Amino acid sequence: MWPLLRKWPGPRSRIVRDFHATVRRIGRQVLVRHKPVKMLDVGEGQADWSFIGLLIKALAEDPAGERRLSHKEVMTQINTWLFSGFETTAASLTWLLIELAKHREMQDRLRIELRQLPDDAEYSEIARLPYLHSVVYETLRLHPPIGTTTRIASQDDIIPLSAPISTKSGDLVNTLKIAKGTHVRVPIRPVNTAKEFWGPGAGTFDPERWWNISAEEDGEADVVGGGGSHSGSSGRIMHLAFGDGSRACIGAGVALALMKVVVFVLVRRYAFALPHGAQAQIQAVGEPVARPQVKTRTDSDPAGTAVMMGIRKLMG
Numbered sequence: 230m231w232p233l234l235r236k237w238p239g240p241r242s243r244i245v246r247d248f249h250a251t252v253r254r255i256g257r258q259v260l261v262r263h264k265p266v267k268m269l270d271v272g273e274g275q276a277d278w279s280f281i282g283l284l285i286k287a288l289a290e291d292p293a294g295e296r297r298l299s300h301k302e303v304m305t306q307i308n309t310w311l312f313s314g315f316e317t318t319a320a321s322l323t324w325l326l327i328e329l330a331k332h333r334e335m336q337d338r339l340r341i342e343l344r345q346l347p348d349d350a351e352y353s354e355i356a357r358l359p360y361l362h363s364v365v366y367e368t369l370r371l372h373p374p375i376g377t378t379t380r381i382a383s384q385d386d387i388i389p390l391s392a393p394i395s396t397k398s399g400d401l402v403n404t405l406k407i408a409k410g411t412h413v414r415v416p417i418r419p420v421n422t423a424k425e426f427w428g429p430g431a432g433t434f435d436p437e438r439w440w441n442i443s444a445e446e447d448g449e450a451d452v453v454g455g456g457g458s459h460s461g462s463s464g465r466i467m468h469l470a471f472g473d474g475s476r477a478c479i480g481a482g483v484a485l486a487l488m489k490v491v492v493f494v495l496v497r498r499y500a501f502a503l504p505h506g507a508q509a510q511i512q513a514v515g516e517p518v519a520r521p522q523v524k525t526r527t528d529s530d531p532a533g534t535a536v537m538m539g540i541r542k543l544m545g
């Protein structure tokens with residue numbers, strides 16, 4: 230509401246300043262260390278069509294001495310990529326491994342499913358694995374890395390409510406009037422874990438719920454697509470981790486593919502356990518991307534959001 234306050238030299242603005250400096254530094258390293266990725270099947274010879282390759286190309290001057298993107302624009306793209314793409318997916322994968330470490334029977338069941346495919350399986354096959362899909366979706370439901378998002382009403386509107394609520398003056402209302410320009414916070418985490426939507430086990434990690442939903446609604450399209458509809462506006466029961474509507478996460482398909490491939494590679498070969506035991510209390514800390522942190526830390530634990538994990542290589 231008061232943009233000038235953002236410049237107020239408090240602890241928060243220091244964090245934001247340090248954050249930008251760190252992202253700029255990492256962004257510069259990413260550009261300098263990038264090794265061209267050769268992609269043969271894009272019909273353009275050996276061109277480097279990777280995201281960073283394209284940004285580097287956009288930085289180069291054309292014969293007329295013009296650049297398609299300024300250095301600042303390229304750094305901003307890298308900032309978006311690191312924050313929206315990397316941090317979110319990394320946090321989700323960490324949560325997924327923690328849940329598997331807590332639920333060894335689910336880990337074993339998943340491993341059996343993953344081992345039905347050969348080491349060099351195509352992604353289309355990995356995407357179709359139903360239990361893997363359920364585990365990924367359940368992780369995103371229970372541990373959405375982004376806890377809230379905001380919308381600004383573009384016109385006056387009246388929102389119908391599923392159950393009446395009491396106003397400050399004690400009146401019961403069935404609708405909410407939203408004036409044009411109102412900032413509306415969308416509480417992703419509470420919606421994803423509300424008992425009204427998910428039943429009494431809303432707070433429990435239960436991949437089976439996705440299994441049942443897709444079986445009941447014949448929603449195999451999700452599993453087959455490996456991304457499919459992750460948005461509630463389709464009318465189906467969905468988590469809100471990627472937001473919803475026309476400004477929902479643009480990278481959801483990439484995120485799902487990344488998570489599935491990483492889990493495919495890791496869980497086939499390694500067993501994961503929590504040294505603190507399956508009962509270890511792990512909480513989500515930090516904003517805007519929530520990371521896991523052991524609640525009952527001891528002096529020997531690393532500070533911050535590192536969660537120690539025991540990893541054992543499996544034979545065969």
Ligand code: HEM
Pocket residue numbers: 309310313314315317318321373374375378379469470471472473474475476477478479480481483484
């Ligand atoms: C598990 C991983 C991810 C989660 C949970 C996630 C979540 C979200 C959420 C909640 C939003 C805001 C949507 C809204 O306000 O309705 C968003 C937007 C966005 N995400 Fe993701 N994201 C993930 C991965 C990615 C990846 C891998 C990329 C890029 C490759 C990406 C790029 C973006 C971009 C560019 C936007 C802004 C879209 C717009 O405003 O139109 N995200 N994401």
